[in-house]
Amino acid sequence: MRGIKTIDETNKFLEYYLPIYNNRGRFKAIEDGDLHRELPKGIDLDMILCIKTKRGLRNDFTVSHDKRLYQVIEHVNTKSVIVEDGIDGSMFITYKGTDLKYREISQRPVREDRPGKVKVFKSKRAYRPPADHPWRRFKIRPQISPYQQMEKVA
Numbered sequence: 001m002r003g004i005k006t007i008d009e010t011n012k013f014l015e016y017y018l019p020i021y022n023n024r025g026r027f028k029a030i031e032d033g034d035l036h037r038e039l040p041k042g043i044d045l046d047m048i049l050c051i052k053t054k055r056g057l058r059n060d061f062t063v064s065h066d067k068r069l070y071q072v073i074e075h076v077n078t079k080s081v082i083v084e085d086g087i088d089g090s091m092f093i094t095y096k097g098t099d100l101k102y103r104e105i106s107q108r109p110v111r112e113d114r115p116g117k118v119k120v121f122k123s124k125r126a127y128r129p130p131a132d133h134p135w136r137r138f139k140i141r142p143q144i145s146p147y148q149q150m151e152k153v154a
Contacts, residue, residue, distance in 0.1 A: 046086055046087070
């Protein structure tokens with residue numbers, strides 16, 4: 001719109017236009033000084049300003065997070081927990097706002113097989129209807145043997 005064709009003309013225009021553009025949203029405050037409110041009691045900014053990730057809690061009470069494995073020590077009746085990574089590098093595992101005790105483990109616990117709890121699977125037999133079942137009596141086209149046809153023709 002202004003007929004600018006070179007980089008030098010663009011730089012001259014920006015020297016003129018940038019101060020005008022920067023002052024467009026500038027307003028003078030009604031009051032001088034710090035107008036921030038005090039933080040209410042009971043609010044923990046570390047719990048608010050953290051990265052919260054929902055993770056599945058496995059049957060052996062283990063949680064996988066950041067390529068590491070953690071085992072929750074407390075018994076919790078849930079399928080998911082929240083892992084909170086703080087700004088300072090701290091980590092918490094929580095469920096319904098309460099911190100759970102946990103420890104980092106190097107490998108998943110091995111399940112011990114109990115000899116008394118062995119499941120035996122029986123093979124199922126295919127269902128065969130009895131001889132008097134309607135499926136056995138119903139015939140769409142009764143088959144006639146070739147010998148019977150020859151007797152009828154002769």
